[in-house]
Amino acid sequence: MPTLGSPAEGDEARLMHAEAAQAAPPLGRLRARARHENFPVALGVLPPRHRRHLLTLYAFARMVDDIGDAAPGDRLSLLDSVSARLDRVYAGDAGGHPLYRRLASTVAACDLPKSELERLVEANRRDQLVHRYRTFDDLLGYCALSANPVGRLVLRVFGADSEWRRLRSDRICSALQVLEHCQDVVEDAYAGRVYLPTVDLERYGVAEDDLVAARADTGVRAVVALQVQRAVRLLDEGCPLVKDLSGAARLAVAGYVAGGRATARALADAGFDVLARTPRPRRTHVAVSLLASLRRGGAR
Helix, strand or coil: CCCCCCCCCHHHHHHHHHHCCCCCCHHHHHHHHHCCCCCCCCCCCCCCCHHHHHHHHHHHHHHHHHHHCCCCCCCHHHHHHHHHHHHHHHCCCCCCCHHHHHHHHHHHHHCCCCCHHHHHHHHHHHHCCCCCCHHHHHHHHHHHHHCHHHHHHHHCCCCCCCCHHHHHHHHHHHHHHHHHHCCCHHHHHHCCCCCCCHHHHHHCCCCHHHHHCCCCHHHHHHHHHHHHHHHEEEEEECCCCHHCHHHHHHHHHHHHHHHHHHHHHHHCCCCCCCCCEEEEEEEHHHHHHHHHHHCCCCCC
């Protein structure tokens, strides 16, 4: 699922430049960072076999994102190297790096399709070439690469994959990605990327310079509020998945939904001003939302 990480991770990513250039930073550091993300709220109570596979997938996704966001030099070439290593993993040659060895084990144990892992790489290729999205539908097309594969891989980890479940998972993952973009407006703008749809910025009279102001004006708040509203609707459309699952899979997905709802609440509580500071969900709100999701099957 989308990472919904903290602003400090930008600094940490820069410290990982040399490692990212090798297309495989240390697994231990990546796994430690996973515990500071918002999305794996139920991870600590999952069975060890599931937790191990989810942390491995997180490590891979985080590594690819760090290359796409922070690696010096030719990032497209580095991403091509990741694709080449994926080819070798699926050919039975994981190589010597612990991350790829663990990924190979997870791929085999959970029967993961290479296409979903490759879509995560492709999302970061797109980040090098596409820096604006005109409509919300265009942004959802990006989410189909950057976020939705994670949910589909999670379903595979739990042996809970089906077409119906994949479609609901896609809604949840896209919602989480949109909420992350709302949180990271300033960071993305300084990186030369704007994920708020251009037509919405134009509709509310928002110039791109307004996205790096000290505080969000009425127009910026309106654009962010609109994206949050859309994300909540996506969560509502995806939440029947929670009721359809059982056991550890239900707990994990309910945790993702809860993290999304708590993030939306944090953004609303901040008045949708994402420039003065980055709104982050309170753990108590995540916990309350998780319990509600488990009782009502994800519905509000």
